[in-house]
Amino acid sequence: MDLKIPTREEALALLHQFNEGDSLRKHAYAVEGVMRFIARKRGEDEEKWGIVGLIHDLDYEKFPDQHCRKTREILAEKNWPEEYIRAAVSHGWGICSDEEPQTNLEKALYAIDELTGLVVTTALVRPSKSVLDVTTKSVKNKWKDKRFAAGVDRAVIEKGAERLGVSLEELIADTIKGMQEVAEAIGLKGVAG
Ligand SMILES: [Fe+2]
Ligand SMILES: [Fe+2]
Numbered sequence: 001m002d003l004k005i006p007t008r009e010e011a012l013a014l015l016h017q018f019n020e021g022d023s024l025r026k027h028a029y030a031v032e033g034v035m036r037f038i039a040r041k042r043g044e045d046e047e048k049w050g051i052v053g054l055i056h057d058l059d060y061e062k063f064p065d066q067h068c069r070k071t072r073e074i075l076a077e078k079n080w081p082e083e084y085i086r087a088a089v090s091h092g093w094g095i096c097s098d099e100e101p102q103t104n105l106e107k108a109l110y111a112i113d114e115l116t117g118l119v120v121t122t123a124l125v126r127p128s129k130s131v132l133d134v135t136t137k138s139v140k141n142k143w144k145d146k147r148f149a150a151g152v153d154r155a156v157i158e159k160g161a162e163r164l165g166v167s168l169e170e171l172i173a174d175t176i177k178g179m180q181e182v183a184e185a186i187g188l189k190g191v192a193g
Pocket of ligand 2: 031056113114
């Protein structure tokens with residue numbers, strides 16, 4: 001069995017094949033953007049980190065009850081390297097996966113996955129509806145308001161930042177910056193004014 005390093009094009013084609021809905025695709029692009037940003041900042045493999053971000057929720061649309069498990073199956077069938085599979089699956093640690101985030105790639109994905117949702121909601125309540133206007137402070141202000149983006153588990157993000165060894169402020173700032181780089185693709189470039 002030949003293991004092959006997947007390209008971004010292959011990852012994108014897979015994403016489109018398994019995720020037909022707009023919101024999961026946009027979530028994938030957001031997570032990819034943030035993973036790329038953090039990888040670049042740390043001098044890591046930006047392409048690899050981005051690809052893992054892109055496909056981390058691959059199975060969620062078609063197999064929500066088998067989230068993470070099915071992604072492992074699909075990627076293994078495509079002969080993806082274990083490093084990529086493990087990294088994708090470990091984002092569901094404690095929820096749908098026993099695989100604990102261990103590498104920096106895995107820890108970063110675990111930390112920022114939910115946070116991207118909080119940044120989206122913060123952008124959408126601004127008059128501009130633009131991620132370009134979101135600040136670390138505006139996200140931080142929503143931290144204790146549990147009704148705001150109620151589905152976003154703040155404790156998971158805090159645990160993720162700690163595991164990655166960064167402050168919550170730095171994690172939020174990097175997540176915003178990564179998402180700003182893909183503002184158009186995630187539909188958060190704002191309303192024309
Ligand atoms: Fe997930
Ligand atoms: Fe996700």
